[in-house]
Amino acid sequence: MPDTLHLAVALDGLGWHPAAWRLSAAEPSAPWQATWWTALAAEAERGTLDLLTVEDSLAMQSSRPDGPDGRTDQQRGRLDAVQILARVAPTTRHIGLVPTATVTHTEPFHLSTAVATLDHVSGGRAGWRPRVSATSAEARHFGRRDIPPVDPLRLDAPQTAQLVDDLFAEATDVVEVVRRLWDSWQDDAVIRDTATGRFVDRDRLHYIDFTGRWFSVKGPSIVPRPPQGQPPVAVLAHVPAAYAFAARQADVVFVTPADTTRAVEIVAEVRAAEAAAGRVDPPLRILADLVVLLDETPTLARRRRDRLDELAGAAYASDAALFTGSPAQLADLLTDWHRAGVDGFRLRPAVLPDDLSTIVRGLVPALRDRGLFRTRYPGGTLRDLLGLPRPVNRHVAASPA
Amino acid sequence: MPKQLILAAHFPGVNNTTVWSDPAAGSQIDFASFVHLARTAERGKFDFFFLAEGLRLREQRGRIHDLDVVGRPDTLTLLAALAGVTTHLGLAGTLNTTFREPYELARQLASLDHLSGGRAAWNVVTSSDAFTGENFRRGGYLDRSLRYERATEFVRTARELWDSWHPDAVLGDRAAGRYLRDADVGAFAHQGDQFDISGQFTVPRSPQGHPVVLQAGDSPQGREFAASSADAIFSRHSTPEDGRQFYRDVKARLARYGRGPDDLKIIPGVTFVLGDTDAEARERAHHIRRQQVSPQTAILLLEQLWNRDLSGYDPDGPLPAEDPQLDDDSIIKGRTRLTDDPITTARRWRALAEEKHLGIRDLVIEVTGRQSFIGTPEHVAESMNHFVQTDAADGFILVPHLTPGGLDEFVDRVVPLLQERGVFRAEYTGTTLRDHLNLPAARTPSAVAA
Numbered sequence: 001m002p003d004t005l006h007l008a009v010a011l012d013g014l015g016w017h018p019a020a021w022r023l024s025a026a027e028p029s030a031p032w033q034a035t036w037w038t039a040l041a042a043e044a045e046r047g048t049l050d051l052l053t054v055e056d057s058l059a060m061q062s063s064r065p066d067g068p069d070g071r072t073d074q075q076r077g078r079l080d081a082v083q084i085l086a087r088v089a090p091t092t093r094h095i096g097l098v099p100t101a102t103v104t105h106t107e108p109f110h111l112s113t114a115v116a117t118l119d120h121v122s123g124g125r126a127g128w129r130p131r132v133s134a135t136s137a138e139a140r141h142f143g144r145r146d147i148p149p150v151d152p153l154r155l156d157a158p159q160t161a162q163l164v165d166d167l168f169a170e171a172t173d174v175v176e177v178v179r180r181l182w183d184s185w186q187d188d189a190v191i192r193d194t195a196t197g198r199f200v201d202r203d204r205l206h207y208i209d210f211t212g213r214w215f216s217v218k219g220p221s222i223v224p225r226p227p228q229g230q231p232p233v234a235v236l237a238h239v240p241a242a243y244a245f246a247a248r249q250a251d252v253v254f255v256t257p258a259d260t261t262r263a264v265e266i267v268a269e270v271r272a273a274e275a276a277a278g279r280v281d282p283p284l285r286i287l288a289d290l291v292v293l294l295d296e297t298p299t300l301a302r303r304r305r306d307r308l309d310e311l312a313g314a315a316y317a318s319d320a321a322l323f324t325g326s327p328a329q330l331a332d333l334l335t336d337w338h339r340a341g342v343d344g345f346r347l348r349p350a351v352l353p354d355d356l357s358t359i360v361r362g363l364v365p366a367l368r369d370r371g372l373f374r375t376r377y378p379g380g381t382l383r384d385l386l387g388l389p390r391p392v393n394r395h396v397a398a399s400p401a
Numbered sequence: 402m403p404k405q406l407i408l409a410a411h412f413p414g415v416n417n418t419t420v421w422s423d424p425a426a427g428s429q430i431d432f433a434s435f436v437h438l439a440r441t442a443e444r445g446k447f448d449f450f451f452l453a454e455g456l457r458l459r460e461q462r463g464r465i466h467d468l469d470v471v472g473r474p475d476t477l478t479l480l481a482a483l484a485g486v487t488t489h490l491g492l493a494g495t496l497n498t499t500f501r502e503p504y505e506l507a508r509q510l511a512s513l514d515h516l517s518g519g520r521a522a523w524n525v526v527t528s529s530d531a532f533t534g535e536n537f538r539r540g541g542y543l544d545r546s547l548r549y550e551r552a553t554e555f556v557r558t559a560r561e562l563w564d565s566w567h568p569d570a571v572l573g574d575r576a577a578g579r580y581l582r583d584a585d586v587g588a589f590a591h592q593g594d595q596f597d598i599s600g601q602f603t604v605p606r607s608p609q610g611h612p613v614v615l616q617a618g619d620s621p622q623g624r625e626f627a628a629s630s631a632d633a634i635f636s637r638h639s640t641p642e643d644g645r646q647f648y649r650d651v652k653a654r655l656a657r658y659g660r661g662p663d664d665l666k667i668i669p670g671v672t673f674v675l676g677d678t679d680a681e682a683r684e685r686a687h688h689i690r691r692q693q694v695s696p697q698t699a700i701l702l703l704e705q706l707w708n709r710d711l712s713g714y715d716p717d718g719p720l721p722a723e724d725p726q727l728d729d730d731s732i733i734k735g736r737t738r739l740t741d742d743p744i745t746t747a748r749r750w751r752a753l754a755e756e757k758h759l760g761i762r763d764l765v766i767e768v769t770g771r772q773s774f775i776g777t778p779e780h781v782a783e784s785m786n787h788f789v790q791t792d793a794a795d796g797f798i799l800v801p802h803l804t805p806g807g808l809d810e811f812v813d814r815v816v817p818l819l820q821e822r823g824v825f826r827a828e829y830t831g832t833t834l835r836d837h838l839n840l841p842a843a844r845t846p847s848a849v850a851a
Contacts (some may be wrong), residue, residue, distance in 0.1 A: 019579060021573070028573030028580060032605055034484065034516045038737070058504065060587065060601045068601050074579040077571070077605045080512035085482035087516040106505060109456070109536045110475070121432040139506040143598040190472070194422045199698040200472075202465040218466075218535035222455055223429050224472045311578065324695035384473070 005334065005372050006344025006386060008098075008287060009044050009359065011037070012055040015351040016291050016318070018063070018074045019311035023304070024351050028075070037084050038091045040353060047360030050385045051096030053129060053234070053346065056081035058102050058138045066149055067137035074312075082114050089122035096382035098127035098234055103174040104167060105133060105142040108217055111174065112181040119226035124381030125154050127232040127252070130175055132167045168245050173212040175233060175249040180208040182230055183394045184220035206395050228381045229390045236289070238319060240269065246275040251388055252285045254346050256320040260336050263288060267341035286387050288342045289320035290333075293350040294358040298325045308350065321346060329363030334363075335370060406789050406825045407492070407633075407668055407796025407838060410442035411451045413804045415459070415470045417702070417769060420674065420692040420802050427805050428471045432482065438807035439483050442490055446811035446826050448837045449491025449522060449613075450483065451635075451798055452476050456500060459735035461701055462710055466735075468698050470804075477509050484517035491834030493522035493615060498555040499548075502535040503596055506555075507562040510612045511604040519608030519833030524615040524635060527552040532734045536693065543683075544800045549622045554595040556630045558613060564612050564846040565589045565602040610843030613834050628654035632840050633666040635798055639773040644669060644793030666795040666838055671773035673799060674809050679776045686775045689802055691767045699762035702769060706743050706750075708732050717760040720751050782818035789824070 013031050014021040021028050030036040037054075044052050061076050062069040077301055081099035088096060097118060101111055111128075114214060119126035140146035150160050186204035193201075206210075208219035234252035237243050246253040253270060259264035271288055293308075295301035305324045309315045334345055347363075349355030367373035383390060404480030412435065413419035420426060427434050440448045454476050459466040461771035476494035483492055492513065496506060506523075527548040531541025543551060554745060565587045572582045590599035615629035616623065625689035627634045638647040644667075652662045667711040674689060694702070695717035704711045708726040725743035740746045774781045788794055801807025831837060 022575050022578065025612035028575070029571045029605070032607075034518070038485070058508075059605075060603050070584040072572075072584050075580055076586065077566070077603050079515055079604060080509050082478060083481040083509060083512040083516055086478045087485050087614055090436075090485040091483050105502070107500060110437055110501070114478045117475040117482075120430060120474060121435075123432070123478065123484035137600055141600045142502050142600055142638045144502070185472070192421060197422075197695040198467045199421055199470055200465070200467045200701075202467045205465055205471075214542075215538040216535070217537070218457070220458060222458060222473055223475060275790045 003372065004374060005342075005367070006050045006285060006287060007047075007119055007364070007367070007373060008051045008053060008096075008344065008346040009049055009356060010053045010055065010289070010348040011040055011352065012348070013075045013078060013352075015355065016348045017293070017308045017312065017316055017350040019308045020115055020351045021075045022311045024354065026353065027187050032077075032079065032137060035085050037088050038045055040356060041088045041092050041095060043353060043360055045092050045095045047364040048377055049095055049360075050344070051127060052344045053098040053381060054081040054084050054100065056100040056102070057131070058133055058141055059135055060107060062375050066135055085126075085128070086118055086121060089118065089125070092122075092125075094125070094377040094379070095231075096125050096385060097122055098128055098129055098232070100129045100131050102133050102138075103130045103171045105138065105144065108174045108177040108215065109181065109221075112178040113223045114126060115178070115231050116182055116221065116223040116226040117398055119231045124227035124383070126226065126228070127256075127382055128178075129234045129236060130171055131236075132171050134164065134167055147240060164241065168241055168250060170214045172249055173210075173214060177208065177210050177217050179233075179249075180210060181217070181219055181221040182226055182365065184208055185223075185225040186393050186395055187225050187229070189224065196245060204395075209283060225393065228383050229393065232382055232386060232388060240273065243270050243273040244277065245375050246270070246284060247277040247279055250284060251281070252287060252386065254287050255288050255290050257323050257337070257342075260340055261378060263337045263340040263342055273356060281391075285340070285343045285388070287344045287346045287349060288337055289346045290317050290321050290349045291316075291322045291350055292330060292355055292359065293322065293324045294327055294330065294355050296326060305350075316350075318348075322350075327366050330363055331366035331370065334367065335372065403822075403824050404795075405839075406785065406819060407666055408445070408447045408825065409449045409451050409668060409798040410435070410438055410808055411453070411670060411798050411800040412438055413801055413807060414453050414471070415473060417469050417693045417698050418800060418802055419470050419804065420689060421470050421804075422695070423803060425806060426803055430472055430474065430806055435479060435483060436476075436486050438801075438808060439487050439490055439671055441808045442813050443487050445808070445816045446829060447490060448796070448832055449493045449520075450487075451493045451524070452479060452495060452725065454495035454497060454526070455735065456497060457536050457735050459733070461704065461733050462531075466699060467725070477513060480521070480670055481516055482515055483630050484520065489520070489829040489832065489835060489837075491520045491613065492517055493524055493613070494610050495524040495526055495594075495617075498525060498527045498552050499543050500533070500539075502601070503555055503558040503562060503591075504598060504600075506603070507559040508604050511560070511563060511607045514607035514609050515604070515802060521607070521609065522613035522834055524614060524617060525552055525631070526617060527555075530735075533672045549618075549626050551595050553626055553630060553826060554593050556671060558591050558593070558596050560611055561589055561591055561622070563606065563843075566604070566606040567846050568606045568610075571605060574671050580842060606846075609833050609835050610845065613838065614839065622762070624651050624654060627665060629658045630659070631665060633668055634836065636667055636669045638793075639669045639671045641788055641791065641793045643797060644788065645791065647793050648794065653741070655837070663839070664841060666840075668796050669794050670798045670800050672770075672802065673774040673781055673811060673815075674772050675776070675778055675781060675814060677777065682776045682780075686772050689772070690770070693770060693802065694762060694766045696762055699765045701764050703761055705733050705850075706740065706747060708743065714761060716762040720747075720754050720761060720764065778814040778818055779835035780823070782815050785815075786819065786822060786824050
């Protein structure tokens with residue numbers, strides 16, 4: 001079914017709309033409970049979705065880009081996303097689990113072993129969205145380096161541009177180290193050879209000896225190569241610098257077109273970035289992000305949006321386009337964008353669990369009717385779901401046959 | 402009611418205690434192995450599951466050590482997954498403070514405590530070794546003398562972060578549109594020699610308030626750290642005499658910190674071998690020791706004491722005539738040496754080998770790693786209970802020699818006997834690990850402020 005599309009859901013607290021918690025049937029503190037996440041994952045798996053993502057940050061949610069906003073009327077606080085999805089893993093069987101984890105103040109070694117372990121405990125269903133942290137608020141939580149406050153109105157100021165370039169260059173190094181560590185064990189490193197008393201063949205374990213501007217990492221990993229070899233890396237990208245980062249280091253890119261025209265343009269920009277990077281890996285899976293607010297009829301959906309905006313005190317604005325309407329209308333839009341070259345979608349439910357339920361019970365059947373979405377899981381890893389082959393270990397590929 | 406035992410299950414580690422060559426030995430990395438051991442421990446109503454940590458593969462003579470099990474999961478990720486397949490079992494993980502920062506680790510541990518319904522525990526270790534540091538941003542920056550300074554300040558800082566959310570911080574008043582009670586929820590500021598951090602912590606107060614804190618160091622500094630900061634000690638005093646002395650020493654330190662003797666549990670790591678008769682158990686114990694000490698392993702263990710390349714020696718031949726080398730540069734990287742006084746120990750080993758006519762391998766089998774409890778289930782249950790009732794410990798962290806079935810027989814045959822004696826729970830009576838361990842509740846932030 002080459003024409004089918006990929007479908008992901010992005011989970012964040014009680015939903016993406018700032019007033020989601022006011023209308024959700026769930027308890028305001030539901031996101032601190034494991035059952036909240038396992039129920040959402042089960043629902044997404046009922047819809048045979050490719051994967052779910054869980055948002056994360058090392059700072060409190062805020063309506064300001066540079067630090068806490070002191071508000072008490074919106075949902076605040078969140079749990080570690082890797083931990084959430086590790087907790088979800090044994091309760092699910094098919095769906096991909098893609099946590100967000102910050103690369104800026106954290107250790108590449110820990111990130112690598114955490115995602116590798118998520119892959120082991122989920123039987124090959126882990127992915128990872130590396131996130132760059134550019135706020136001075138987060139830097140102060142670690143106290144190890146200064147990140148100057150960024151003026152959100154002057155993002156093109158030279159020192160800001162330099163900072164962003166540096167942070168993305170560091171992120172590139174982090175992903176490089178994480179990936180090298182995943183390959184630092186060959187798949188057949190454990191030999192359990194009783195004759196010689198050797199548990200591993202150390203010639204199949206490799207130092208990575210990475211030295212960069214920000215850190216050096218020796219290796220090898222402490223964790224054997226993950227079941228997928230290389231769990232998929234997904235990058236959320238809004239600008240050409242991020243497309244370039246994705247083209248070099250990612251398997252999946254989440255993009256944010258405002259309409260069909262922009263979708264066509266962004267697909268072209270991503271493909272151009274791949275060419276510029278000399279990418280040899282399979283092409284990026286391009287998933288368009290959409291915030292979705294669904295109801296049986298367009299009128300009911302609009303009413304829900306108006307009610308949410310009224311409770312929030314402002315019309316909702318997001319980096320991604322906001323879709324308000326019926327599942328059938330959304331299916332039309334996704335069909336259009338899919339024809340424009342987008343491989344699939346990451347839907348951000350405005351209110352949880354409501355809009356996820358409508359995705360699963362309304363949108364998914366509509367897409368299946370059009371022959372655009374799977375009716376059952378084929379069985380396998382997240383890479384399998386995404387149509388990505390399992391990569392050969394670089395150390396095996398490099399050695400003579 | 403007699404004193405109740407604490408029982409914990411240690412996932413078999415990456416040293417020669419773990420026998421991988423046995424036909425019954427399973428994977429050290431498949432999640433199914435962890436599920437098996439955790440569910441067995443929970444079937445036996447154990448207090449907690451325990452996971453060790455290593456952040457660099459061990460090396461000997463400059464090469465990756467290949468004779469023992471190699472490879473393990475990331476501690477926190479694995480424990481969160483186990484929370485999904487267990488309901489009561491505590492989940493304890495070893496997490497190094499040298500290569501982590503308090504904001505991130507406190508956040509992860511509080512998350513684990515939420516996601517497990519109050520079952521998280523943290524075994525605090527601190528390393529000064531530059532060898533492991535090569536895998537991390539800061540390298541081997543920590544001076545050995547500052548290990549406990551860092552550990553103490555790390556734990557104190559983590560507790561400040563855990564206390565930064567009042568239990569009632571989330572108001573959730575939909576009608577009034579008030580999610581938080583106060584805008585400055587999670588606010589913290591810590592200034593010290595190790596950490597200078599401030600901002601807002603993002604995780605609401607977890608079910609236990611503070612995850613249970615374990616500590617494993619044995620030096621006077623380590624004991625003091627435990628007395629001031631920990632809820633339990635993973636000790637290595639597995640003989641009754643050693644145990645009682647250690648127990649008295651540590652418990653006596655508690656009053657200085659305004660704590661009672663029951664506020665710090667002493668739980669040595671121990672091994673066991675069961676048999677239908679004591680003779681059969683002894684035979685099995687000897688068989689396991691031979692599995693644990695292969696000819697190659699015997700030479701490597703000897704090298705750890707001698708700190709020399711002994712690869713030319715015959716495992717069945719005599720011990721080296723020369724004394725150990727006392728260089729600071731250890732032949733083994735990534736684990737601690739066997740003793741602080743290699744010369745004396747080597748002379749003792751040589752004398753013993755001569756007296757009993759033992760070759761290298763048999764000598765190593767004799768002097769290292771003998772199992773703590775060997776006998777029939779009745780005998781082992783009685784010995785363990787006596788150990789605890791005579792205040793040599795408060796319970797045990799059992800280290801099975803096989804993955805993943807090494808605890809099965811203990812749970813099936815010894816636990817019921819302890820339950821019959823009324824010294825171990827027949828059912829869980831609480832939900833959190835603090836409940837199981839009978840530890841006082843973590844002070845609430847308001848009480849801290851008062």
